[in-house]
Amino acid sequence: MDRKDREESRRHFLAAIGADAAALLVPAALVRPAFGQVCAPPGNTSNPTPWGRDCRSIQPRRPASTLTGSEITKLKAAYKAMRDLATSDPSDPRGFVHQTHIHCHNCGGGGSSIQVHFGDRFLPWHRAYLYFHERILGALIGDMNFRLPYWDWENPAHRTMPSAYTSPNNSTNPLSNSLRSMGPGDTLDPTDGQPATALSETNFADFSPELEGSPHGSIHNAVGGDMSFFDTAAKDPIFYAHHANVDKLWSDWTKADASHTAPTTAAWLNQTQGFFDENKKWRTIRNADVVDHEAKLRYIYAGRTWEFVTWLCLRDWVLVDRLQLLDTSRIQLSPAGRQKLLPLIGKSETRLRLISPQLPQDRSASYFLYYDERDAKANRGPESSSYLGSVSVVLMSKDNAQKMGQPRKLDFDIKGKLKGLTDRSAEFSFFLVEKTQKGPNAAVSKLPVRGVEVLRGQEA
């Protein structure tokens, strides 16, 4: 696609979903006067910290109508804390008022020239917005496993607003909003919440505007009140459950067919959005970072497409030091290496990596690994300060005719053991003991290696 084609595509994309022709030519701020509230983000946002990695466990976002009583209590507590923060410290960007301003500011409100609707930023921007909003809610109630619920309005049984948001329907409920046109018990028109036409689209450039117009827009309009307008929509807590469902439909569409992919242009993938995180740090996050919400943003959707997936944390491991090898069984931590490790004690995720360990291959067995011979002979397993972990050898066949290969590396978590390791001034070795061996004089064998490294986890 050449530049002319791209511009033509963008023009059609915008025209198809109804963006002003004028907005294609000049910044919106030049053609429209400022109106409504001032909603720019607080503080200095000129020096952002790029979002890194999220290593929380993957948790499901669940239909709001299926939350248990205790889950509803937790949801309300989170929004109450966010509302209270807006009162106790109006300058705190995590407070509810500032959270609502994020949407306003990014939708042309208060004279802003930014508009994340009517284009290919609509889905990734809202996904990132909900992600940081969710993290803040979780932090405010001390539960980073907290996930937003979603309002699955396409389900005929769920065309009324989830009761958590309407019961009680007054200011004592932090999820209520007094300006809604849609009252408790009112049902949506069945045509307002139909994603079928959007889900039948075969490419992102058609899917996104189709979803944005309806059901996204029609549900906003049906709820009414604050939800009807770009500058106030996020003032209604149902906004976040509504957009979680829009986000789920993007997820559903992506999973429905291998050809249903997000844009792959560098321009789209590298497009960044800015948000405050739960530590009040101004973060930027790229579209590329939000495409895979399961692996990177650590949530999945429960319900029709429920899949319980356990993912390994995708943290990067950075080399801190290579320990000295006096020979394959004698290791020494140099003074310089010790200086590198000391700052990590008690602060960082740390791993000890054994390069090309030569495990015994005479029989199938499970072993405990230690770096102190006396502990190895006592063989008290995880109770020992020099215990590193366990490793198992399973032979290829009973007669051991076909030798198995040796592993290229073995990694052990040593976050809680780093001080003990740095305290050792003399050389040391690694000792294997069969798990079944009893102390205090268990048979031990040295484990030869070809290298030893200490690595630290790259913080998110």
Add this chain to the structure above:
Amino acid sequence: MLRAATSILALLLLVSGAGAAAANELTFTASAPRACDAPSTLRLLLKDLEIPRNRAVTIRAYAKPAQGDESFIGLFAVMGDSATAPGNRKMPEARITATPTFRRSLEAGSATAPLLVILRPFAGKAALKDLDWSVGAVEWACR
């Protein structure tokens, strides 16, 4: 380009608003759309749509043959900028994708007679009887 390949099937003319003022609907006479070749999508394009910026509007489109019942084509929705936003939102084109039900009815039938296309503005279930709005023309299109 997919958009560039969009084929316009028929240009429809605004012919009637009489008798519809109470519901604030806009009515167009149209040729019957032909069913698009699968898996293409049938769309009703609203040309030169103009609605106030301070209103959230859901436009529902219906087709009514000379003899027969109305059928729902689909809808288009756009939020308002702000309750206090001045002026109108002018859209060169807004598109309504026909529902699978409407498409199936076209594929099953062989109607060629003109029909009415009726556009009604809503906010949720509530008809917007006081909305000051306009649509220049409507067109059928296959993607």
